Amino acid sequence: MTSWLAHYGVLAVLILMLIDAVFPAASELVMVYGGALASGALAHRVDVFGWHGSGLGAYLAIVLAGVVGYQVGAILGWWVGERGGRPFLERRGRWLHLTPARIDQADRWFDRWDDWAVLIGRITPVARSFISIPAGVFEMPFRRYNVLTLLGNTLWCAVLAGIGWALGASYERFHHDFRYVEYAVVAGIVAAVAYWVLRRRRRTAAT
Secondary structure (H helix, E strand, C coil): CHHHHHHHHHHHHHHHHHHHCCCCCCHHHHHHHHHHHHCCCCCCCEEECCEEECCHHHHHHHHHHHHHHHHHHHHHHHHHHHHHHHHHHHHHHHHHCCCHHHHHHHHHHHHHHCCHHHHHHHCCCCHHHHCHHHHHHCCCCHHHHHHHHHHHHHHHHHHHHHHHHHHCCHHHHHHHHHHHHHHHHHHHHHHHHHHHHHHHHHHHHHC
């Protein structure tokens, strides 16, 4: 992903953030690395449709690409939810990681926060990718949805790209050190899956 960002710049940011609006695509990494590229401290520069550069202009281009990409994805997600309704989610939601449990969780989220569920959701890691389609399903007014999404989306992109800018040259060292955490997470997931498979087999054998 970072290699793609380094080579395609704002286009990669736009596409990945569009996907992230309805399906988790590591928006945190996308914006932080984009900000690090914009700082000019890495080997690569930000590609802005053929122009390669760094500095404030590159930072603003990264933020704008993130905001526009995510906003378009969020609108598409709302439209899918509004058109398909709850039956669509129950039939096809698993394709988008929207399991019945997540749908119920989104329902409770909207009940609790009402319209603010969108703004709060947009600045909440992971949950932000599961707001768009349910907002359409639960018939949230499009204009209000769009405004609240834009506010949370802009804040998210600007802050994370700013963190990447601040990390600058330290990003490579940060990424190098963080890989041990990534290994631990992957090992934990493998162990959890293995445990689940063994439990399922035992239950099947007992039945």
